[in-house]
Amino acid sequence: MQRYHQGNKNGLVDHLELTRQTAFHEAGHAAAIYLENKQKNLPSIYFSIHTRKSERMEDRLFARVDDGRLVGDLATSTLTEIAGDPDSSDAYGFQLACEADIINFFAGPLAEAKYVSIRDNEIFNINLLTPRAIIHYGGKSDINEVMSYLEFLISSPKQREAKLNALFAEAFHFVQQPGNWKSITALAHYILYNSQENISCEQAIEVLDGQYPYANIPWL
Structure with a gap:
């Protein structure tokens, strides 16, 4: 789960805004991994959250959430066994895990989209977004991962599209919840102003649980 931005040489404001968008994107992923699950x-x-920061505006900005998936390799012998008995409790548990991972993938770009809507004084409305529109908020790799999961789980294109939209709506609702958004905002702030390049799971959870004091953030 990673978000790349190319800095803009023409202005510091653009560079700072891209940095903030990146922070919200990764904070959205991390918040869903912990809170939604x-x-x-x-x-x-x-x-964990890995960042690479630079004072050079022309450098590419980078941030990534490492690990955090309930489902690892989609092509294991265990899954083959599950496919042989789709009504088993293992199969149901596996489906829930896949759906949780998909929501976590969506939460990153949706958090970025919400931040942008607040910044630009626009309405953040699910009717103005589609699952594939997240590519405009750094979500190209996220939607690719989502589709890989769904293609593995569901053979029918029509049913796959219905599940895609349903899980997208769940992720949108997660980001919209005031308590979750407060946690996402706190973690985004922590990512931006923490000097560490590696933020541990324990540190991120402390922030998401409200143990990081932040107030009067001027750019929100």
Whole structure:
């Protein structure tokens, strides 16, 4: 789960805004990995946030959430066994894990989109977005991952599209919840102003749980 931005040599404001968008994008991923999974009583999983910062405006900005997936390799022998008995509890659990991962993929670009809408004084409305529109918010790799999951799970294109839209709506609702947005904002701020290039899972969870004091952020 990563977000790349190319800095703009023509202005500091553009560079700073791209940095902020990146922070919200990765904070959205991390928040969903921890909070959404927790709300659904899914297993807790390890993740970390890696950033590479530079004072040079022409440098490409980089941030990435490492790990954080409930489902690893989609082509394991275990999954073959599950496919042989699609009505088993293992198969149901696997589907829930896949759906949680998909929501987590969507949460990053949606958090970035919400930040941009607030910044630009625009309405953040699900009717103005589509799942594939997240490519405009650094979500090209995210939508590719989502489609890989869905193509593995669902053979019917029509049913696959319906599931895509349903999980996108769940991710949108997650980002929109005031408590979740507060946590995303806190973590984005922490990513921006923490001098570390590697933020551990424990550090991120402390922030998401409200243990990071932040107030009066001027750019929100």
